[in-house]
Amino acid sequence: MRPGNKNINIVRHVGLITKADRNRLNRHDSGVIWFTGLSASGKSTIAHETEKRLFENRVRVYVFDGDNVRHGLNSDLGFSVQHRRENIRRIVEVAKLFVDAGFIVLTAFITPFEEQRKFVRKQFEGTKFLEVYVKCDVEECTRRDPKGLYKKALAGKIESYTGVSSPFEVPQNPDVILNTQKLSVEESEDRLLEFLRESKFLDVK
Numbered sequence: 001m002r003p004g005n006k007n008i009n010i011v012r013h014v015g016l017i018t019k020a021d022r023n024r025l026n027r028h029d030s031g032v033i034w035f036t037g038l039s040a041s042g043k044s045t046i047a048h049e050t051e052k053r054l055f056e057n058r059v060r061v062y063v064f065d066g067d068n069v070r071h072g073l074n075s076d077l078g079f080s081v082q083h084r085r086e087n088i089r090r091i092v093e094v095a096k097l098f099v100d101a102g103f104i105v106l107t108a109f110i111t112p113f114e115e116q117r118k119f120v121r122k123q124f125e126g127t128k129f130l131e132v133y134v135k136c137d138v139e140e141c142t143r144r145d146p147k148g149l150y151k152k153a154l155a156g157k158i159e160s161y162t163g164v165s166s167p168f169e170v171p172q173n174p175d176v177i178l179n180t181q182k183l184s185v186e187e188s189e190d191r192l193l194e195f196l197r198e199s200k201f202l203d204v205k
């Protein structure tokens with residue numbers, strides 16, 4: 001059966017414990033912080049450091065990282081437009097389960113197209129959601145190149161590499177912009193945590 005097909009014999013079961021019950025127990029709301037930006041812009045680094053700081057403050061928090069997901073859940077997917085779309089769709093579905101389970105989910109996926117970002121935001125309507133644009137130009141990302149992937153892509157050894165042979169559309173409506181050419185990792189974390197405090201992101205409704 002293709003994803004999206006409606007099987008009339010599958011009926012959603014409503015549990016006895018709700019998301020609100022879990023959030024009360026945890027003493028914080030659940031939600032999604034969706035990082036978008038070029039490869040090597042700093043999404044994973046900032047997501048993991050922020051996870052650590054939130055965890056130390058007793059927040060149930062978990063990072064979904066692009067490469068890890070592609071090794072497991074989405075190991076059958078490549079980088080065609082359809083597969084990139086399916087990659088995001090599955091991640092969103094798993095993130096929804098984590099949100100229901102009471103977690104703050106931090107995601108570190110390039111999410112290069114505005115259409116994908118709109119889709120993601122829509123999927124989390126009614127849920128605390130932030131789009132964080134980790135801004136860094138392709139020249140600086142190429143200089144950083146922590147995994148040597150820009151080098152390979154520029155040598156023509158990787159097809160459809162975002163920023164080299166596949167576009168990255170500048171986000172039109174991010175909630176937070178972290179310019180990692182100007183901010184240190186710690187300054188980016190501070191700015192994000194400050195935003196969470198000011199917007200009462202973690203406060204239980």
Ligand code: ADP
Pocket residue numbers: 037038039040041042043044045046108134144146180181183184185188
């Ligand atoms: P992404 O998840 O966006 O692909 P990574 O976090 O894996 O990016 O890699 C970013 C690289 O850039 C890391 O090696 C990190 O140490 C480095 N870096 C240098 N300066 C910064 C900064 N100011 N903010 C974030 N990362 C930085």
